[in-house]
Amino acid sequence: MNYFEGLSFVFGAVMILTRPAMHLFPKHWNSFELNTAYTEKQPKWVWVVAVLGLLLVGFTWYQHFTAGVPNSLIITVFISLTLIKTSQVLFNYQQFRKFVIHALTVDRSVLNKINIAVLFMGVAVISLGIFVY
Structure with missing residues (x-):
């Protein structure tokens, strides 16, 4: 299994498996999101995860240029x-948190639309791992 295949399976699985939890346990998920993940004050873990995300993106680009795996540019x-969300959480935290509150408590149709899109993207990413890499 090459790096891009493994990345496709892991990333796709996370995208798919987190979606049912949001709908099967909405009160617990909302509590986790609003009281643990995205508290009123920006938590320190956001910066740690952002650095890890930057390292992952950087390493993925390095692998793209050095591994010689066909179609690696797609993944x-x-x-x-993912850097788009990362930048919003880092540098526009309060606005991002307002969006999260709105999607979780005011208009869950926003969350449903996001989850449907992420579910389809997760299937597409796993398909890349199966059929392309």
Whole structure:
């Protein structure tokens, strides 16, 4: 199994497996999101995860240029897109938290739309691992 295949399976599985938890245990999920993950004051773990994310993106680009795996650019760009959320959580935390509160408590249809999109993307990413890499 090459790096991109493994990355596809892990990333896709996380995308797919977290979606049912949000709907099967909505009160617990909301409590986790609002009281643990995205507290009123930006938690320190956000910066640690951001650094780890940057390292993952950097290593993925390194692998893309050095491993010679055909079509590795697809998952490399996909992983790089996570930097959009990372930058919002780091540098626009209060606005991001307002969005999370809105999606979890005011208009769950927003969360449903996001979850459907992420579920389809997760299936697509796992399919890359199975059929492309």
